[in-house]
Amino acid sequence: xxxxxxxxxxxxxxxxxxxxxxxxxxxxxxxxxxxxxxxxxxxxxxxxxxxxxxxxxxxxxxxxxxxxxxxxxxxxxxxxxxxxxxxxxxxxxxxxxxxxxxxxxxxxxxxxxxxxxxxxxxxxxxxxxxxxxxxxxxxxxxxxxxxxxxxxxxxxxxxxxxxxxxxxxxxxxxxxxxxxxxxxxxxxxxxxxxxxxxxxxxxxxxxxxxxxxxxxxxxxxxxxxxxxxxxxxxxxxxxxxxxxxxxxxxxxxxxxxxxxxxxxxxxxxxxxxxxxxxxxxxxxxxxxxxxxxx
Amino acid sequence: xxxxxxxxxxxxxxxxxxxxxxxxxxxxxxxxxxxxxxxxxxxxxxxxxxxxxxxxxxxxxxxxxxxxxxxxxxxxxxxxxxxxxxxxxxxxxxxxxxxxxxxxxxxxxxxxxxxxxxxxxxxxxxxxxxxxxxxxxxxxxxxxxxxxxxxxxxxxxxxxxxxxxxxxxxxxxxxxxxxxxxxxxxxxxxxxxxxxxxxxxxxxxxxxxxxxxxxxxxxxxxxxxxxxxxxxxxxxxxxxxxxxxxxxxxxxxxxxxxxxxxxxxxxxxxxxxxxxxxxxxxxxxxxxxxxxxxxxxxxxxxxxxxxxxxxxxxxxxxxxxxxxxxxxxxxxxxxxxxxxxxxxxxxxxxx
Numbered sequence: 001x002x003x004x005x006x007x008x009x010x011x012x013x014x015x016x017x018x019x020x021x022x023x024x025x026x027x028x029x030x031x032x033x034x035x036x037x038x039x040x041x042x043x044x045x046x047x048x049x050x051x052x053x054x055x056x057x058x059x060x061x062x063x064x065x066x067x068x069x070x071x072x073x074x075x076x077x078x079x080x081x082x083x084x085x086x087x088x089x090x091x092x093x094x095x096x097x098x099x100x101x102x103x104x105x106x107x108x109x110x111x112x113x114x115x116x117x118x119x120x121x122x123x124x125x126x127x128x129x130x131x132x133x134x135x136x137x138x139x140x141x142x143x144x145x146x147x148x149x150x151x152x153x154x155x156x157x158x159x160x161x162x163x164x165x166x167x168x169x170x171x172x173x174x175x176x177x178x179x180x181x182x183x184x185x186x187x188x189x190x191x192x193x194x195x196x197x198x199x200x201x202x203x204x205x206x207x208x209x210x211x212x213x214x215x216x217x218x219x220x221x222x223x224x225x226x227x228x229x230x231x232x233x234x235x236x237x238x239x240x241x242x243x244x245x246x247x248x249x250x251x252x253x254x255x256x257x258x259x260x261x262x263x264x265x266x267x268x269x270x271x272x273x274x275x276x277x278x279x280x281x282x283x284x285x286x287x288x289x290x291x292x293x294x
Numbered sequence: 295x296x297x298x299x300x301x302x303x304x305x306x307x308x309x310x311x312x313x314x315x316x317x318x319x320x321x322x323x324x325x326x327x328x329x330x331x332x333x334x335x336x337x338x339x340x341x342x343x344x345x346x347x348x349x350x351x352x353x354x355x356x357x358x359x360x361x362x363x364x365x366x367x368x369x370x371x372x373x374x375x376x377x378x379x380x381x382x383x384x385x386x387x388x389x390x391x392x393x394x395x396x397x398x399x400x401x402x403x404x405x406x407x408x409x410x411x412x413x414x415x416x417x418x419x420x421x422x423x424x425x426x427x428x429x430x431x432x433x434x435x436x437x438x439x440x441x442x443x444x445x446x447x448x449x450x451x452x453x454x455x456x457x458x459x460x461x462x463x464x465x466x467x468x469x470x471x472x473x474x475x476x477x478x479x480x481x482x483x484x485x486x487x488x489x490x491x492x493x494x495x496x497x498x499x500x501x502x503x504x505x506x507x508x509x510x511x512x513x514x515x516x517x518x519x520x521x522x523x524x525x526x527x528x529x530x531x532x533x534x535x536x537x538x539x540x541x542x543x544x545x546x547x548x549x550x551x552x553x554x555x556x557x558x559x560x561x562x563x564x565x566x567x568x569x570x571x572x573x574x575x576x577x578x579x580x581x582x583x584x585x586x587x588x589x590x591x592x593x594x595x596x597x598x599x600x601x602x603x604x605x606x607x608x609x610x611x612x613x614x615x616x617x618x619x620x621x622x623x624x625x626x627x628x629x630x631x632x633x634x635x636x637x638x639x640x641x642x643x644x645x
Contacts, residue, residue: 187380190347195394195441196368205393209384 033274039267046261058268067244068252068269075227075248078162082226083219086166090173090218091211095203097174098181108178115171119229123236126164150238154245157238161246164237165230173218180214181207220284224277249273296358296371296448296481297323298344303353305339305505313339315505316353321498324479326472330492331502332528337485338453340502344483345374345451358448368397373442374451377458379434381426387413387437388422394445412444415474432463439471443478450475452484456491468494489529493517501525519634523641526568526634532600535574537608538638539567546635549606551585554630556645565644568634571600574612577627587612587624 008014043054062068093111097104114122129137130150138148150156184207192202208215231250234240240247240255247255250273257266298321305314314336321327329337342348344355346367354361362370373394381390391409400408413419416436426434435455442450452471456464472495475482486492492499493513501508501516501524509521520526526534539548546553546565553567577584587603587610594600594616601612601624612626635644 185378185380187376187378188382190345190367191374191376191380191441192382192393193347194345194367194372194374195445196397197393198368201397206382212384 036267036270036274039263040271041264042267043264046263054264058264059272062265062268062272070244071247071249071252074158074245078158078165078230078246078248079223079226081158081162082165082169082230083222085162086169086173086222087215087218089166090170091177091215093170093174094177094181095207097178108175111174112171114168117168119168119232120236122168123164123233126160126167126233127237130160150242152242154242157242157246161230161234161237165226165233168233169222169225173222176214176218177211180211184210216287217284220280224280228273228277249276297321297356298449298481298483299354299356300340300344301354301356303340303343303355304351305336305343305348306351313505314343317502317505317507318353319500319507319510321481321483324481326475326482326484326495326497327500328484328486328492328496328498329500329502330486330489330528331508333487334504335502336505337487337502341374341451341453341483341485344370344449345372346370371448372451373445373447373449374453375438375442375455377454379426379438379455379458381434381437381441383426386423386425387418387429387440390426390437391422391440391444394441398445408444412440415443416440431459432467435459435463435467439474443474443480448481450480450482452482454486455484457486457488464491471495490531493529499529501528503528519643520568521643523566523568523636526636530570532571532611532613534568534570534634535610536566536568536636537605537610539565541565548608549585551583551605553583553628553633555633555635564638566636566638566641568636569628569632571611571613572598573632574610574614574626574628576614576618577625581627583630584625584627585610587626589620589622589624592620 040058041053041055042051043057044051097107097111100107117125129135130148132138132149132151135148141148148156150160188206188210189202192206197205227248228250230248231254234246234248234251235254238246240251244252249269253266253269253273256262256269260266300317300319300321303314303317304312306312317336317340319327329340331337339348343350344357346362346365346369350363354363356362357370357372382393385393388409391412392405395405395408409422410419413422416439418433418436418440421429421433421437426437429437435458438455455471456467459467468491471484484492484495486495496513498510499513499516500510503524509516509525511519516525516529520529520534523536527536537548539546539553541547541555541563542552544554544556546555546567548567555565574585585605587601587605589601589603590609591602592599593602597616598613599616599618601614601620603610603612603624612624614624614626618624633645636642637644
C-alpha cells in the first residue's frame, strides 16, 4: 500500500493532533488494564480494608484450580463451536443471497436485523424457546423423543449458549461474506464453468479459496466475540450453570470477582484473558499480512 | 474443430429489451469471424449465447452440427478468453492451465505434457510457478490464451481480449493471435469494438448495430463496398465522409460539384454521398471532378496529413501527402469509382 506522507510545519502539531485519541486510549484502555495487572498481584479482603502484595500467588492458584482449568476447556469448546456454527450458517445464507436476483436487498436487510437485538434480549428469547417446561423448541424435541433440559444437562446447556451466541453473530458474518462474494468477478465463475466445473466444484475450488482471507478474519473475530462479548447471553440463559458447565472464562471473572468477591483471583483471570486476546490479534495481523494476497 | 451455425438467434431480457434481434450466421470450420460494432450492439451478448453463459430466447445455436441451446458451457466444447482474462488468482499459472483438464478427468502425466507444450508455444514456461498477480498484462493475456488452447476445444471465443493492454502490446498480441489461429486452424469468434482490430484479424467480418447484422463480408469487401451508412462510418479510420447531395439528371450535385451517378439507382431527390478521406486527392489541372475545401484545421499524422474543412457548409476530411502546399482552401478530386451512394432514408447502399 502506498501512503502519502504529510509534512507538518511544527514538530509539536502532529503529537497535538493524535493527543485526543491517545487520551481516550489511555483513560479507557491502558489505565484499567494496568489496574487489572496491578490488582492481580494483590490479595484484598472484600471491603478493601486489608491489602497485601502477593506476587504471582493468584496466578499459581489459578492454574491448579480444577474449576478454572475446566472453564478454560469449555471456553475453547464454546468459542470454536460458535465460530464454526456462525461462520458456516452465514456462508450458506450469503451464497443464497448472492444468487438471488430479485428481493436480495430485502433479504439482506432482514438478515442483518438480529445484530441490532441486544445480547441480553437475544439470550432471554432463546432461553424462552428452549425452556424445558414452556419452550416451543423443547416441546418439539420432546415429540422427537429427546428430553431437553438445559438446567440439568451440561451438554444441553452448552448447545443452548452456543446457539444463542451464534445467532447474533450470523448477521455480522453474513455481511462480510456477501461483500466478499460480490467482490469475486463473475467472469471467474464463468471461466470455471467453461473449464468444466459444476456449481459445487466451482464453489469449493474457486469461491471458497477466494473467500479464505474473509473466513480467517471472521474466525478470529468470532472467537474473540465468543470469549469476551457473550457475557450477557450466558447471564440471560444459563448463568454459567448447571454446575459451572457454561461458565466460560469471562463469566467466571464476573462470578469470582463480583459474586465471590475474590478480587485478586478475578483480576488475574482477566489478565489471562487479555493475554489470549492479544495473542489472537497478533496471529490475525501476521497471518492476514502474509496470506491475504493470493 | 467444428463449424458453428446461428439461426435466427434472439435475446430478449426480462423487461422487454431486445439485445439480439434475430441473427443468422453460418461460421465455417476453421474460420476466424470477428463481430464488430459499437458498445450496446449485442455483440458480447451473442458471443455469450454461443458460450452458454447467456440463455437463448429463441432460435438455435449449433456447434459441430449439434444443437447446444440447452447444454451447459462445459458440454459445448468451447474455450473463451475474457476481457479481464479471468485467471484464477489463487492458482499458479500451471494450475490455471491445468484446471480445465483436471475437471475433465485427464491423467496427470497427460496434463503435464499438454501444459508444457502450450507453455512452450506461448513462451510462458518461466512463469508456470507464479501466481497471476506476479505477471504483467501481456503475460496474463498469454496465460488466458493458454488456458483456452490447452483444452484443444472445437472453437475459441474471444471477448475483447486485447482491450486491457496498452497500444503497443495490443498490436503485438493481435499479430500473435492471428498467427496462432492460423497454425491451430480452430474456428474462432472474436468480439471487438475496435474496427482496426476487426479488419486485421478477420477472415470474415460481421458488423452489428442495435442487435442486428448490418453487413457480413471479408474486411476488404466491407471496406470497399459498405452496405449502409452505418458501416461506412464505422469501418475505416479516419471515418468516411458522408455528405448530403441533390439529384439532377445523371448526377448528384453537391456544392459546386456535380458527381456522376447513374439514373436508375435511386428514386428520391436527396442522396447521401460517401467518399473516404484517402480517396480525396489534391486536384490536378486535368481533373474535372473537383471540390473546393475551405480548410478549418489540419492534423499531422507524420506519413500523411488530415485536412478538415467544409464544402457547402458540410464537413469533409481529406488525407493528403505532407508535402502539398496549403492555403485558405484546397482543391480536391475524387475518382467517380471511389464514390459511394446511399439512400438518406434507409441508409442502404444505392450503387
